[in-house]
Amino acid sequence: MPQTPMAKRRKLEKASPSKPKKSGPGRRVQGRLQNMLSLPLDVLFGIFSELLPMDLLNLARTSNTLRQVLMSRKSTSVWIAARRNAGATEVPEPPEDMSEPAWAQLLFGPPVCSQCSARNIHRVDFALRRRLCTVCRKRNLIFSIKFRSQCPDLKESVMDLLPYTKIGGWAHGHASNSRFYWKPDLYEMGKRVAELEQDVSEGKPGAQKRLKSFRVERILLVDSIIQVRSLSTRRSCSIDRASNQGSVEFEKWAVLRSRILMEGYDDADIDFIGMHNVPGSNVDKALTNDVWSRIRSKVNTTLSSARETRLLDDRRRRAKEHKSTAEQYYSELLRQVLPIQRLYLPALSHASKLSCFRDLVDSDREVQHAEWEHAATQLPLSLSEWMSRQKEDTTSLLPSQSAEAKAMEITLLSSPSIDRWRMLNFAGQLDLATSVFHHSGTNTVLIGRDACHAWKVEGQLWFSARGAEAVHALVQELRLVSATATAHTLDQLDKRFICGGCPEDTARRHTWRSCVAHFVAETDHVYPQWQVVSPDEMASTSLVRRERSSSVPDYSFSIDSWLCNHCSDYLAPQTPLRFGSRVMLGNKREAIHHVKAECVAVLPRSTFISDLPIQTQH
Structure with a gap:
């Protein structure tokens, strides 16, 4: 059967070799911002200062050059400006152990677990500096009471050098009075302390001083983290990301805030409940005098109740923090006391009732660090008084009492007469x-x-x-x-x-x-x-x-x-x-x-x- 012209053409195309593809790089698409990095740094920083923290984070991931620019110390002012642009309420400053980029990543980064990248993890654990899913909490959190069984090769004094969270793996997000430590942090800190102690045992010059200063610095850092943890949690929750949608809503809230401040309230009263919960914040109309007169009574009622609740919470928070601080100072001294005397000493929970700490714990204000240090110097005397008083009360129950005038005094392990x-x-x-x-x-x-x-x-x-x-x-x-x-x-x-x-x-x-x-x-x-x-x-x-x-x-x-x-x-x-x-x-x-x-x-x-x-x- 003779082939048709179309069949012959298809046969020739099939038999002929295909055209070879071009090798090597293709033509690059030239962008309009290709010469952006050639601009002076002050111009670049001026542009970057108009961005939001998450925009800076995404920008830093685009190229190694931009990452080096934005992650350098020279760009700190850019991150501060971005943090101030982040919402209608003020975003808290980063802790002393975190940089501005790390703080921005923690607050504004994607809601994923810091350990396993699980999604939809919105809550930030400010004590551990992480977003953690339930699975990672169960795997890595160590209950303080079970420290000896789960970390047998670490000394318990390591726990004093690390912050702790009060939300366990099985707590369903609810805080408790227990202490949970991040296991990898415990082993990392244990390794660091072991290195310093090894230097001391080898007799290296200045090793003892370095070990002591390291412990003091870590204890002070942990103290500061515990003190600001509840405040940071509450204020971070008040960061309203809806304000990033446009400046019009921000201006309305600014006018409403100024009206509220003129009524005698503070920024803390507004931040306590969040600007979006204030009556009139969701009104589309401009805040004229007529609109303000209609919502004024509702605003006063809401903020008055918020102020009372805030002040009560602040008092409770201060009392809790003061009690925790007193227990930390007492715990540090217990490690220096002759262990046999612990039998006669009060429990950690009684530290706030000791005479040297009582006035500071009951104080309705923020107590300065110098005041705690001064009170800690009086702690041995207060403990001696407490033991002597308890001894006298108990001895008075005996039918026949000997003439004992010697009081019970604290003995430290460093005492020359310790033996x-x-x-x-x-x-x-x-x-x-x-x-x-x-x-x-x-x-x-x-x-x-x-x-x-x-x-x-x-x-x-x-x-x-x-x-x-x-x-x-x-x-x-x-x-x-x-x-x-x-x-x-x-x-x-x-x-x-x-x-x-x-x-x-x-x-x-x-x-x-x-x-x-x-x-x-x-x-x-x-x-x-x-x-x-x-x-x-x-x-x-x-x-x-x-x-x-x-x-x-x-x-x-x-x-x-x-x-x-x-x-x-x-x-x-x-x-x-x-x-x-x-x-x-x-x-x-x-x-x-x-x-x-x-x-x-x-x-x-x-x-x-x-x-x-x-x-x-x-």
């Missing part, structure tokens, strides 16, 4: 085993210095005559003197006793502390009868089996807690102990590991003390 204080009976007559008390709030029997735990919680202490009677009988059985036998002495003897008032078939072997609890509980015992268990009886199988099967607690208030009596990094200051519950703050195994790892080269004598009852571990 003499480590093993000294600090509580005087309260160290005696016959000082037995009953705590009304928890129905707990406290012996000797254990009563000092009750100073940290609510409730009254009463002298337990029945408990003291049981101890007198125990002391006589051991051939000791009641006037000098301390609870620590009986703990060291570690004897076992059998109650003579119980039937022989039900008699159990007791420690001296459980003897007291037993006699107080068994009211049918007319008087205490104790028999010391001999070494042969101690080894007998029947008594061992009977002791193991006993369901009676060894002591009514038992807390297995160990502190290092030589350094302050083993255990951070804790919240008040809860009576009737077991609070594990540090065990014996961890204590021994700490001695071998960090303190073995510098330890004198006994170093670790058990928190309740106080014991030594060689």
Whole structure:
């Protein structure tokens, strides 16, 4: 079949090779602003000053040259001008640890998570300087109470050098009184502190001074971050991006603001509720005298209520910040105090009630840093007064009181006579085993210095005559003197006793502390009868089996807690102990590991003390 002309043409086109494509760069499209960077810097900065922060951020991403220009220190004035152009309300200045571009990115950047870039994350956590999604919060936030278990290779003092947030991963955006730390920041700070401490251990010149100044600077920075966190959060929420849509709306709001200020209100009253919530702010008409006369009463009512709420919130905020500042100064001093004395000191939550801080905490104004520093110098004296007063009140409950004139004074780890204080009976007559008390709030029997735990919680202490009677009988059985036998002495003897008032078939072997609890509980015992268990009886199988099967607690208030009596990094200051519950703050195994790892080269004598009852571990 003959081919048609069209078929022949298609066959030739298919057989012929295609034209080769041109290689190399194509023709570049020349823009109108290609020579913009050749302009003088003052002209460029004048142009850039009319932009908004987000415009500057986008402009800096267009080329490396523009990025170098906008990210240099010379362009700081441009970012400040852009920040002032950002809204009808004033945008807060950046913190001292953030630059203007970083602050603009945090406030006006895209609503994405700073860690995983998840979208629609509008809330800014000003304490952590991040936008964080719920998943990243759950993965990276460390609850302060769980620090020891989740960061075992870091010292707890690292937490003092970092800011914290009060919104946890499972809080659904609601703040609490707990403290959560960003885990990567903790390890980064731990690495930095370890490097400085390594320089100190190697004896490098000026290393000790650098470490001390670094800690002071970080503590001051954290203090400033915590103080401005709530204010920055509230004011940043009042940045109205709608004002960027045009200058007409901005001018209307400026006229309305001037009218409000003439009524006697402040900018803070307007910023507290936001300009868009003020009556008349959404009116399309110009704010003439007639319009103002119609909305004036509504504006006054709204702003008057806002002012009352703002002042109340400011008072609460100041009180909370003042209390937090007092606790920070107290926490810093606790790390310098001989750890055994923490038993007698008030809880962190009581710092605001100390005489040196009381007036500052109750002050209805912003307290200057110099005032806090002056009050901190009086803190050791205030703590000594507090302990002495508590000791006098507790000792006055005893039926017979010795003439003790010596007050309880704070002893620092840096004191030249520190070794003499480590093993000294600090509580005087309260160290005696016959000082037995009953705590009304928890129905707990406290012996000797254990009563000092009750100073940290609510409730009254009463002298337990029945408990003291049981101890007198125990002391006589051991051939000791009641006037000098301390609870620590009986703990060291570690004897076992059998109650003579119980039937022989039900008699159990007791420690001296459980003897007291037993006699107080068994009211049918007319008087205490104790028999010391001999070494042969101690080894007998029947008594061992009977002791193991006993369901009676060894002591009514038992807390297995160990502190290092030589350094302050083993255990951070804790919240008040809860009576009737077991609070594990540090065990014996961890204590021994700490001695071998960090303190073995510098330890004198006994170093670790058990928190309740106080014991030594060689």
